Amino acid sequence: MNFRAAPGIKLDWIDTRIESGFSNFLYIDRQYRSHPVLRRVFSLARVLGYRSLLIEELREDSCGLLLEENSALRIRRPDFIGSTVHRLTFWLCAPDQASAPVDFIGYAIFKSDHFTGASQQFDHVYESVLPSVRLEDQNNFIHCRRAYTVQTSAGVQAVTGVLYAQQNDLTFVCAHVALRTALSCLLPDADISYARINGLAGVDHRTRLVGGGVGLFPADLETILGGLGVAHEKIVYEPQAGLDLPTEFQRDLYGFIESGNPALVGFELEDPNPGPDGSPRHIVPVIGHTFNNDAWVPDAQRSYFGNQLRYFSSESWLSSYVLHDDNFGPYYCLPRHFLKKDNFRIILGLQRHATAYSANEAETVGFDFFRSIARLTPAIGQDWYDRFSIFCRQGLLVLRSLLIERADYIQHLRELRSWEGTSMEAATLGQLENHLPERFWMVEASAQELFAASLANCSFPAPRLCPNL
């Protein structure tokens, strides 16, 4: 039984409204030893409007996952004597009020591991699921959110978000928690245990340890993904090994997440005195991105700074990637291009389904097809086609690659209406239904003004002209 489903012992349910005199800082300083990630979690809960906090204690005898975690710790650290676990749930209602489902915001599991002797106790946010503060209406696109149910002493509640987790640096490290977040976005159970991850990587806490500076190797991450049947693509930059990048890695990252999948991004830290194996490394899960409709960059890059691309990639409108960082907390924004190539080392883009081409490759091939179409048929006397052709020949198309399901695409086409209100011919829909594979890359062509005005539906209004790869 996991931490969400385990029965908890209610310790308190407190009023957290500012007008009641409650302070997140004071409470965390006094109750949770000024834990920084918990401050971030409480801060997000505050932005989401929380008015009360239910605190429950979870124990090994009623939580199988806690027993499993502590058993691993007992092997890893013989001086481990036990842990204290609090399930903190955030509510929109006042304490002890009969709660409607809409009153529930989300939760965090705070785990303190205790050791004998001179060792300090170690605190960490074992997991937390909160909704994202900003969504599509504020240009935040977090496609891989999942629904979770939480069994509290006030009843069963639900939250939709992306699971965050923090390492304990003993039985799981940054690679484990990043992988857990990413896999939670894809696996049927929307979660995975560290015991399962370690089992697949061969970490038994006896002959092979993690923690204290020892982590998982990229090969381990791939073995784990392979063991779970999760397809992935890899982008690696290892200058010491003579491996350079063929393309700009941020475009690959965007390609992975734009189709609704998570990606792991690993980088090397700045270290003035690196060891023989180089500087320490860290890895984080990237779960979404933000867009800026009014970005100046696409035009400026082309006109002023010598970008030679013959189309605009929709990635040019991206402002930030959204990620969890186990050191700092959930839902942070990483500005595009903040992470420099010098520090970047690896992207593992997880996929729901393996594809022959990456998003960038599909986009390149798609553009080639668009160019051929416009060259072979420059104009037909139909306004939208002719505009498409002009934009294409002048190198001004905006392209976006999306991996989509045939059924979804056919449904989208079925619902489309032309300017005159007519729908697509049944014969054409039938042909597409018969010839399209189950899933495929759709390369959407647009003009800047169409794209910026309607990010969710931005193709030229002539879908029959779009090559589907």
Added chain:
Amino acid sequence: MTYATKQLTNALQELTRRSQQDETQSQALVPPVIPADRLQFSKEVESYLERKQIYSAKTRHISVGSY
């Protein structure tokens, strides 16, 4: 106005002029069919895909550093 913007504006204005000249005909046309074998990859794209393939093969067994 940049050179590219001027080019686009001129092309769109030319399209508008033609469209207004023969409005009834222009909206009734059906796009022609282009045979699939005429839409082959250009050499440029073939070379890009080849480079990506070589890179992927190089990365397949590389595992540097720990996280």
